[in-house]
Amino acid sequence: MTIRSVSELQAGVKLTQDVHTPLGGLLLQKGKVLLPRDLDVLKAFLVQQVNIEGPDGDTTKIPTIKTAGQKPSLIFSDIAANAGTDEAGARKDQPLHEEYDKTLTLVKSCYQSAHTGELRMYEVRNQMEALLKHQEDYHLLKFSPRMTSRHEYRYHNAVLCALSSYKLARWIGLPQKDWLQVAFAGLLHDIGNAKIDPLLLNKPSKLTSEESEEMRRHTTYGYQILKNVAAVNEGVRLAALQHHEKVDGSGYPLKLDGTKIHIYARIVAVADIFHAMTLDKFYRGAQSPYAVLEQIQLEAFGKLDPMIVQTFINKVTSFHNGTKVRLSNNEVGEIVFTDNLHPTRPMVSIDGQIINLMQQRQLFIEEVIS
Known part of the structure; x- marks a missing residue:
C-alpha cells in the first residue's frame, strides 16, 4: 500500500x-x-x-x-458498466419495444370497450406477462416509446405506469403475488376516462369548475368499470378510485388520509405523476424527468407516500459513473459522482470541467443519453 x-x-x-x-x-x-x-x-x-x-x-x-x-x-474503460450499450446492446431492448406496442394497442381496445365492462382481461393478462418478461430492459429515465402522439397520451401513460408500478412494487418489497396486480393497477388506473367526453379530456384551455368536477369523476367511473372484473383484485379497483388521494387528506374523491389509501394507489400515484409530466399533452409539452423527480420529492411532504417517493427517486437515478447526459443548457457530459442525499443533482464532467449541479441550481439534467 x-x-x-x-x-x-x-x-x-x-x-x-x-x-x-x-x-x-x-x-x-x-x-x-x-x-x-x-x-x-x-x-x-x-x-x-x-x-x-x-x-x-x-x-x-x-x-x-x-x-x-x-x-x-x-482499452478496458468501464466495459462491465457499459455492457449492453454497444450496437448489439442497442438491439437488446427491441423485444421490449415490440411488446410495449402490442400492449398499447390492447389498451386502446380496452378504453373502447370499457363502457360495457368487457375489458378482455384474459388477453390483457397474457400481454402484460409478455411485456413484463422484458421489464429488466426497462429503465424509466432511458426508455422512450418508438412512436408517441399527444392524441395517444393516456394510452402511453397507462402502459408506462404499468411498467413503473411493477418495478416500484418490487423495490418497496411487496410480496411477489402482488406484482402483476400492481401492474394491472398502473395499466387501468385511468380507465374511468373512457366515460369522459373526449372534447373535455383534450381541452387545451383552463377547465371551468363544472368541467373540473366532471374530470374528477373518472376515479369513481374507473372503480365502477372494474367492480365486476373478476381478473383483478380489490387493490386494482381501489387504485383506480384512490390514485388522486393525498396522504394529508387533501385529495379526491373521498379526501382520505394516508392510512386509508391502498398501497397500490400510493404506488400508482407516484408513477402516474412522473409519466403525466414527462409525456407530451395537448396543453403542455414534456418536462425534464430530473426536474419532475425534484417536484415529486417536494410532493412527498404531505401529498405522496414519502417512503415510496424516496425509493423511486433513489432507484431511477442509480446510474453508474460514466453515464452520458445532456444538461438543460444543451451541453453533454458524463455523471462522475452522485451523492445519495441529492440523487437528482450529481456531478457532471463536461470536457474535463466538473459541474456540481448542487451548486449550479439553474442547471438540471434534461436527458439521459446512454
Missing part, C-alpha cells in the same frame, strides 16, 4: 481504501481503478491524498491505446 498525493496520481492506479467526501459520503470505493474523470472528482472534492496499490500489487495500470490525432483512451 502506498499513500500518494492526488496531484501526483495518474489514471490506472488502484485504490486500497475507500475515499470519502468531507461530509462522510462514499466518493470512491476500495479496489476502484482510477479513470481520468475520477482524478477530476478527487480534485473537485479537494481530496489531498489517497491510498493506492504499490508497485508489487496485482494491478498498477490499465493499458491504453493511442491513435493519430486522438487523446489516449482506455
Whole structure:
C-alpha cells in the first residue's frame, strides 16, 4: 500500500481504501481503478491524498491505446458498466419495444370497450406477462416509446405506469403475488376516462369548475368499470378510485388520509405523476424527468407516500459513473459522482470541467443519453 498525493496520481492506479467526501459520503470505493474523470472528482472534492496499490500489487495500470490525432483512451474503460450499450446492446431492448406496442394497442381496445365492462382481461393478462418478461430492459429515465402522439397520451401513460408500478412494487418489497396486480393497477388506473367526453379530456384551455368536477369523476367511473372484473383484485379497483388521494387528506374523491389509501394507489400515484409530466399533452409539452423527480420529492411532504417517493427517486437515478447526459443548457457530459442525499443533482464532467449541479441550481439534467 502506498499513500500518494492526488496531484501526483495518474489514471490506472488502484485504490486500497475507500475515499470519502468531507461530509462522510462514499466518493470512491476500495479496489476502484482510477479513470481520468475520477482524478477530476478527487480534485473537485479537494481530496489531498489517497491510498493506492504499490508497485508489487496485482494491478498498477490499465493499458491504453493511442491513435493519430486522438487523446489516449482506455482499452478496458468501464466495459462491465457499459455492457449492453454497444450496437448489439442497442438491439437488446427491441423485444421490449415490440411488446410495449402490442400492449398499447390492447389498451386502446380496452378504453373502447370499457363502457360495457368487457375489458378482455384474459388477453390483457397474457400481454402484460409478455411485456413484463422484458421489464429488466426497462429503465424509466432511458426508455422512450418508438412512436408517441399527444392524441395517444393516456394510452402511453397507462402502459408506462404499468411498467413503473411493477418495478416500484418490487423495490418497496411487496410480496411477489402482488406484482402483476400492481401492474394491472398502473395499466387501468385511468380507465374511468373512457366515460369522459373526449372534447373535455383534450381541452387545451383552463377547465371551468363544472368541467373540473366532471374530470374528477373518472376515479369513481374507473372503480365502477372494474367492480365486476373478476381478473383483478380489490387493490386494482381501489387504485383506480384512490390514485388522486393525498396522504394529508387533501385529495379526491373521498379526501382520505394516508392510512386509508391502498398501497397500490400510493404506488400508482407516484408513477402516474412522473409519466403525466414527462409525456407530451395537448396543453403542455414534456418536462425534464430530473426536474419532475425534484417536484415529486417536494410532493412527498404531505401529498405522496414519502417512503415510496424516496425509493423511486433513489432507484431511477442509480446510474453508474460514466453515464452520458445532456444538461438543460444543451451541453453533454458524463455523471462522475452522485451523492445519495441529492440523487437528482450529481456531478457532471463536461470536457474535463466538473459541474456540481448542487451548486449550479439553474442547471438540471434534461436527458439521459446512454
